[in-house]
Structures are given as C-alpha cells and as structure tokens.
Amino acid sequence: MNFELSAELCALRDRTRQFIAEQVIPYENDERQSHHGPSEALRRELVAKAQAAGLLTPHASPEMGGLGLSHIAKAVVFEEAGYSWLGPTALNIHAPDEGNIHLMEEVATPAQKERWLRPQVAGQTRSCFAMTEPSPGAGADPSMLTTTAVRDGDDYLINGVKWFITGAEGADYAIIMARMEDGSATMFLSDMDRPEIILERNMDAMDACFTGGHGVLRFDNLRIPATDVLGEVGKGFRYAQVRLAPARLTHCMRWLGQARRAHDAALAYTRRRQAFGKPLAEHEGVGFMLADNDMDLHTARLHIWHTAWLLDQGEKCNFESSRAKVVCSEAQWRVVDRSVQMLGGQGVTGESPVMRIFTDMRAFRIYDGPSEVHRWSMARKLVHMADKAAEGA
Structure with missing residues (x-):
C-alpha cells in the first residue's frame, strides 16, 4: 500500500477543507437546527453551496453526476467534510443517503436509478x-x-x-x-x-x-x-452487506473529522490557558492526553485507509470493516472525551464545538453494529479460519 496521495487528491482535500472552513462552519449556529437535525431549508442551502463549489455527492459515479471517488479518496475527502457536523449534509455524503446512493449504484435497475437515484445525487431528494x-x-x-x-x-x-x-x-x-x-x-x-x-x-x-x-x-x-x-x-441480506461494509467505513471517515476538530480545539485551548504558572499543555497530565489523542487519531486513520485500500482492490472487507468500525468508534470517542476533559468547563458548554461533538458521537459505538457484536462476529471468523488452517495442516 502506497500512502502517498496524488496531487489531484491533495488539491481536492485542500479545496474541501477550505470549503468547510469558509462556507459551512459559519452555519453551525444557524437557528434552522433542532434535536432532529438540520432543517430541509438549511440542507438545501448548504447543498447549493457545495454544488457551486463542485463538491456535491463526490462519491457517486460521474454518470450520475458525482466525482466517482475511490474508497481511499473518500477517506480523505469525507474526513475533511466531517470536520463540521454540517459538512456531510452539505456535500450530500451524510447517512443514510451516502450508503443508499452506493447501494442503488450497485443494485438498482436503470429505470430505478433515473427515478430515485439521479435526483438524490443532485441533492434534490433524501x-x-x-x-x-x-x-x-x-x-x-x-x-x-x-x-x-x-x-x-x-x-x-x-x-x-x-x-x-x-x-x-x-x-x-x-x-x-x-x-x-x-x-x-x-x-x-x-x-x-x-x-x-x-x-x-x-x-x-x-x-x-x-x-x-x-x-x-x-x-x-x-x-x-x-x-x-x-x-x-430473496437477496436482501446479501445486498445489506453490499451497503453496510462500505457504510461502516464512511461513518469512521466522517467521525474522524469530528474527532480531529475536538482535538484541535483542545490543543488550542491548552496552549493558551494558564494554570499554576504555565500553559495547561506544559503540564504532564494534559500533555499525555494530547499525545494519546494523536495516537488514537493516527490509528483510526490507518485502519480506515487500509480497509479503503482493500475495498479498492475488490475485497469484500466484512471482517476488516468490522475491525475498523470498532477501533475507530472507540478511538475517536476517547479523543473527544479527553478533549472535553482538557477544555474543562468550556468542554461541557456550547462555548466550544466539543460538547456538541461529544453528544453527537456517543451513538457511533452502537449504530451500524455495536462494538460487542462486531467483536463477536470477528471472533467467530477468527476461530473458523483457524479451524480451516488446522484441517489443511
């Protein structure tokens, strides 16, 4: 696996990062949000901005109006989009639409694609x-x-x-x-x-x-x-796997952006906030949390990129996507939890984005399969593989 990103992908990453910073994050305090998510009016406004920037539905095929990103390219772009909780909505890569678009591309008939998929890729429908x-x-x-x-x-x-x-x-x-x-x-x-x-x-x-x-x-x-x-x-369960393995991974990509945002907020705060005669970041206990955050972020990214690379080689990755989902959901949660701790009172109020990220992310260890179910599934496969190896010895 080559970890070098192409110049084109780096340019797309930087363009997405700039778009999120300049055109999406300013909407985070928009009143058109509730406990049930962004309103349809806000979604459409954000989608229009992504469309104007040439970033709308980038994972869809060019035939449907997308950019046809590979899984590795999705890992890079989706992380950048996830830096804001409104980023996936803007780019039309949020759940469940992102996974449904992938499934429809793979399974739907031409007539079904024209009726349901094409307007969805254009951001007109959900x-x-x-x-x-x-x-x-x-x-x-x-x-x-x-x-x-x-x-x-x-x-x-x-x-x-x-x-x-x-x-x-x-x-x-x-x-x-x-x-x-x-x-x-x-x-x-x-x-x-x-x-x-x-x-x-x-x-x-x-x-x-x-x-x-x-x-x-x-x-x-x-x-x-x-x-x-x-x-x-009769093939519904088979198609569910077509959808779920990549969808598990794209969740990991988007939440990695949110975890990185929380870490960036904690790092900035601990560098400037003074306590006991020096910045918080210079205290060993806080410094250790910053280091642990960096290790968890890097570990999560490596699992995402490796599984994405395997998907790009045509592998099904049911085992690898389960492993990545558990590792990423738990590592990213630790990053956000530590960031709350480092921010202190700011971390449990709306004074920083970290409180919002904390409450949004907790469910990630449950949906698309709880960590315990993925561990159980992985263990069964490991035992099965060991049994087959023993039989062939």
Missing part, C-alpha cells in the same frame, strides 16, 4: 433505509426481521413497524427490508408520500446531526409493484 425494528424484530441481528412482504398478484403487500430510521421525516423515498414467506429477505423501493407509510413519531436521540432525525415508521398494507423490488427477490 432517502431512508428501513431495516431496524422494535423487539422482537431485527436490530443487531438482522435475521430477526418481522416486517413481512406477501405476494399479491404482480405486487407485494408490506406490513410491519420500523424504528431508529434515520432521516425518515422528510425523506422522498425508502429502501425497505422485509421478510418473504419462505423466510428470505427482500429490499423494496417506495416513495414516502404514500398513505400506507405512517411516521408515528420522531425519537428523542442524543445526536442532532442527521436531517430528519430518527423516526418510527409503520407500513400498513403498503402495495409495492414487482418492478420496485431492489435487486432480486
């Missing part, structure tokens, strides 16, 4: 991904899926309840995972302005960085024509 369900339904274990899809002539009737559906309020279309009569799973596409799709409520979550918040959706005899099946019937 989407949601409806898989997680209340108990006893699917959560960290997707095989517990309870939402059903029953064939009815040339259509399917979908019934069930989903929750923690990021971006549901205001989304233009949904990708819905449902269980078939034979126990397999299928993904379905649907416009969200259907009377059979009911947004029961938005959940009150710690984070406030996702437009549309996290909704509870109910499907009441939602009729989906066979032409709106995403991919092939």
Whole structure:
C-alpha cells in the first residue's frame, strides 16, 4: 500500500477543507437546527453551496453526476467534510443517503436509478433505509426481521413497524427490508408520500446531526409493484452487506473529522490557558492526553485507509470493516472525551464545538453494529479460519 496521495487528491482535500472552513462552519449556529437535525431549508442551502463549489455527492459515479471517488479518496475527502457536523449534509455524503446512493449504484435497475437515484445525487431528494425494528424484530441481528412482504398478484403487500430510521421525516423515498414467506429477505423501493407509510413519531436521540432525525415508521398494507423490488427477490441480506461494509467505513471517515476538530480545539485551548504558572499543555497530565489523542487519531486513520485500500482492490472487507468500525468508534470517542476533559468547563458548554461533538458521537459505538457484536462476529471468523488452517495442516 502506497500512502502517498496524488496531487489531484491533495488539491481536492485542500479545496474541501477550505470549503468547510469558509462556507459551512459559519452555519453551525444557524437557528434552522433542532434535536432532529438540520432543517430541509438549511440542507438545501448548504447543498447549493457545495454544488457551486463542485463538491456535491463526490462519491457517486460521474454518470450520475458525482466525482466517482475511490474508497481511499473518500477517506480523505469525507474526513475533511466531517470536520463540521454540517459538512456531510452539505456535500450530500451524510447517512443514510451516502450508503443508499452506493447501494442503488450497485443494485438498482436503470429505470430505478433515473427515478430515485439521479435526483438524490443532485441533492434534490433524501432517502431512508428501513431495516431496524422494535423487539422482537431485527436490530443487531438482522435475521430477526418481522416486517413481512406477501405476494399479491404482480405486487407485494408490506406490513410491519420500523424504528431508529434515520432521516425518515422528510425523506422522498425508502429502501425497505422485509421478510418473504419462505423466510428470505427482500429490499423494496417506495416513495414516502404514500398513505400506507405512517411516521408515528420522531425519537428523542442524543445526536442532532442527521436531517430528519430518527423516526418510527409503520407500513400498513403498503402495495409495492414487482418492478420496485431492489435487486432480486430473496437477496436482501446479501445486498445489506453490499451497503453496510462500505457504510461502516464512511461513518469512521466522517467521525474522524469530528474527532480531529475536538482535538484541535483542545490543543488550542491548552496552549493558551494558564494554570499554576504555565500553559495547561506544559503540564504532564494534559500533555499525555494530547499525545494519546494523536495516537488514537493516527490509528483510526490507518485502519480506515487500509480497509479503503482493500475495498479498492475488490475485497469484500466484512471482517476488516468490522475491525475498523470498532477501533475507530472507540478511538475517536476517547479523543473527544479527553478533549472535553482538557477544555474543562468550556468542554461541557456550547462555548466550544466539543460538547456538541461529544453528544453527537456517543451513538457511533452502537449504530451500524455495536462494538460487542462486531467483536463477536470477528471472533467467530477468527476461530473458523483457524479451524480451516488446522484441517489443511
């Protein structure tokens, strides 16, 4: 693996960094934000700025209107975008749309791409991904899926309840995972302005960085024509892996930018704040935290870049993306937590951006698979690989 970045990628990185600093961060105190994320009006204003800067939806293919970034290029650009909690929204690389765009590029038919994907890449629409369900339904274990899809002539009737559906309020279309009569799973596409799709409520979550918040959706005899099946019937779990492995990694990329922002704030503060006759940064305990932050940031970046490089070689990276997700979510959380500690009172108030980053980031160790589930999955694969090696010895 060559760690040298091309001149073109360095230029794109610098352009993204400048865009975030000059055109996005000034919006962070905009009143068009709530506990359920940036408003649609604010999102559209930010998207227009990214489009004018030539930075909108850079991960999408050139055919769809994007820049066609490789996974390594995404790692570089997404980190810069993530330096502001509004950056991913501006560039149209926020969750769940970023992962949905990737999945649609890989699986959707040409007609489906024209209907749903192209306007999404242009920043005109948003989407949601409806898989997680209340108990006893699917959560960290997707095989517990309870939402059903029953064939009815040339259509399917979908019934069930989903929750923690990021971006549901205001989304233009949904990708819905449902269980078939034979126990397999299928993904379905649907416009969200259907009377059979009911947004029961938005959940009150710690984070406030996702437009549309996290909704509870109910499907009441939602009729989906066979032409709106995403991919092939019965292959929903397989397509979920197409989406989830890269999406886990892009979460790591964006949150790395936020962790770096928190560290930069702590470093600046400890260099100028005096206590006991010298700057805080010159006290050993604070200096150790700064050093630990740097090590955690670098470790996270190496995991991201290595997994991105493997994805660019065509590897599936289910194991590596799980490993990166655990390492990054925990290392980046430590960085932000230390930064709060170094900032003292400033770290637990809105006087600095770090309090906001802290509350937004905590959920990262849970969504897209809790750390414990990824560790368990990795352990099973490690044992399986060891067993196969022993059999072949």
